[in-house]
Amino acid sequence: MIKYKVTLTKQERESLQELAKKGSHKSQKVLNALILLNCDSGEFQNQKSTNEETSKVLQISMKKIDRVKKRFVEEGMDIALNGHKGDRLYVKKVDGDFEAHLIALSCGEPPEGYARWSLRLLADKAVELEYIESVSHETVRRLLKKRIEAVEETGVGNTAAAKR
Numbered sequence: 001m002i003k004y005k006v007t008l009t010k011q012e013r014e015s016l017q018e019l020a021k022k023g024s025h026k027s028q029k030v031l032n033a034l035i036l037l038n039c040d041s042g043e044f045q046n047q048k049s050t051n052e053e054t055s056k057v058l059q060i061s062m063k064k065i066d067r068v069k070k071r072f073v074e075e076g077m078d079i080a081l082n083g084h085k086g087d088r089l090y091v092k093k094v095d096g097d098f099e100a101h102l103i104a105l106s107c108g109e110p111p112e113g114y115a116r117w118s119l120r121l122l123a124d125k126a127v128e129l130e131y132i133e134s135v136s137h138e139t140v141r142r143l144l145k146k147r148i149e150a151v152e153e154t155g156v157g158n159t160a161a162a163k164r
Helices: 010-021 027-039 051-058 062-075 077-082 096-107 119-128 137-154 159-163
Strands: none
Touching (some): 010 027, 027 051, 027 062, 027 077, 051 062
């Protein structure tokens, strides 16, 4: 296993100590700052603690310490503190045309044997009518919720009934 040696400058140590002491920061950012401060083997460190001691005190795994040290050495202070931004791209399956079809479907009569539309029934019927290739009931819920919120904000229709 590759060992990563963290060596902080005086300015880096001071900024990490400030970050850990005060201000409102994300908990993981503060934790990563404490890891770097404890693992520092530079000339400005008074007492270096081992990874085992750090993991016990901060109640984290050794693997977490190794990941933070690796990010610091390979990618710098900012990435070590904040982590990577997600770079995954999602393709949007739902468009305005599908939304219109779904709303029209939900306003219509429910299928035979049902008193009203359920989210799963709406999702299945939309696929059956080939409005979309596949859709989950959760996506249907989000679309209808967004529609109800838009109606409430604009004051269109009977908003008292929509809130129930």
